[in-house]
Amino acid sequence: MTIKAEHEIHQRRKGRNIGVGLMLAGFVVLVLALTFVKITSGDFELPRAEAIE
Template sequence: MALSKEHELHQRRKGRNIGVGLLLVGFIVLVFSLTFVKVTRGDFELPKAEQEVSQ
């Protein structure tokens, strides 16, 4: 059984899906890097209620 040729519509969808996937990965990397920088700079502090419970 021979495989049929991929329709042009599927090729466009595949390209669009790859683009959306790359944008999603870029957004995740951006959020992760901003979070990492904020935590390592020391700006991150627990709320006072959580500090009292942990002590």
């Protein structure tokens, strides 16, 4: 069993996958940051339960 050199297409796919992964991670960080800022801004309130009469 010999070790095969990595083909060019695998290198391109690997680079594309890393780029997509970094973009996804950046999007997740952005959403978490916006959520954190919204919650800690002070005007965020949980919905209150309506009084049953």
